[in-house]
Amino acid sequence: MSYTDQDVRDGRRLMNDGRENRLVIGDKLLSVTTSGQDSVLDQYCDEISLSPRTAREYRHTARICTPPVRQLVAGSGVHVCYSVLREGARLAPSGKPYDEGYGTLRTLLEEAREKGAGRISVAQYRRALGVGPALQDLLDPAGDMSVAQYLGTLPPLERDKVLRELVEEDDAFRDAVKRAMDDKRRRDREGRINRGGERPSKAQALARDLVRMSDQITALMHRYPPSTALDFTQEQTSACVEALGTVEVLATWIRFRVEGDAAVGREQVATPDLVAV
Numbered sequence: 001m002s003y004t005d006q007d008v009r010d011g012r013r014l015m016n017d018g019r020e021n022r023l024v025i026g027d028k029l030l031s032v033t034t035s036g037q038d039s040v041l042d043q044y045c046d047e048i049s050l051s052p053r054t055a056r057e058y059r060h061t062a063r064i065c066t067p068p069v070r071q072l073v074a075g076s077g078v079h080v081c082y083s084v085l086r087e088g089a090r091l092a093p094s095g096k097p098y099d100e101g102y103g104t105l106r107t108l109l110e111e112a113r114e115k116g117a118g119r120i121s122v123a124q125y126r127r128a129l130g131v132g133p134a135l136q137d138l139l140d141p142a143g144d145m146s147v148a149q150y151l152g153t154l155p156p157l158e159r160d161k162v163l164r165e166l167v168e169e170d171d172a173f174r175d176a177v178k179r180a181m182d183d184k185r186r187r188d189r190e191g192r193i194n195r196g197g198e199r200p201s202k203a204q205a206l207a208r209d210l211v212r213m214s215d216q217i218t219a220l221m222h223r224y225p226p227s228t229a230l231d232f233t234q235e236q237t238s239a240c241v242e243a244l245g246t247v248e249v250l251a252t253w254i255r256f257r258v259e260g261d262a263a264v265g266r267e268q269v270a271t272p273d274l275v276a277v
Contacts, residue, residue: 012079012119019082023070026062029055057086064089069102078112079119080105087125098129178222181217210254 033041038052041059045052065085073080088099099105108120108128126132149157232240 010230013128015081016074016079018209019080019085019234020070020074022058022082023062023065025050025055026060029059029060030135034061035056061089064100069105072102072109074108076109076113078109078156080115083122084120086126087122087129087131090131094123097129104128182219185215207247 020189029041029044032044041055042052045055061082065088069085073085084105085102088102088105089097092098105125108125111117151162172219
């Protein structure tokens, strides 16, 4: 292990200081603005170089996490970071905080003291609340859980419902999923062609390029299906004529190679060697 127990204690103390600092900033935001004065909040945030979205989060958490709760956490001897308090203050679909009054957190603190546990993690708190991470945490590259990991924690029926709704109702998401799947299939095919990452031979390089070209053509047809009514300009018509000529030449070349090789094979099978008698 590359760190000591003292390093852990120092790190937790710094994190606790950060928790208190964020709550104090939230208190300041509450005293300077009110939730209805967004223009004032934005202006104040600009003056102190703070993101308005972060400021609203600080202000909301400070409002929900009252001084008695802060004193309880500070005197518990259990490490509780700011993110835990933020999770409890996060609004549920009902419009109320997930842990209004922080009753669940109080229970976890008591259990931690009884067991001699040194901290309460965000994941542990979420499990106790029966909630998943906030969307902003899932989209944060530095977050402790990705979208894929979150979906993996859901029961199969619930996960399928979420994915189905996204695919059915969100065209951009459906297109993104299709592109990702097409890209994975292309990488899989290229992996089979390249065989273990070795430098491809000339034949393998040709097969790889043909696979990529096939994917590009397929993607183009999906973007502009035959049912799409397009009123071509002269420039687009000229591009179509040029592309058609190239595709026809390529198709002839491919057909000659495929059918020619097959014809040679059939001729070799059908014509027996002449044996002198």
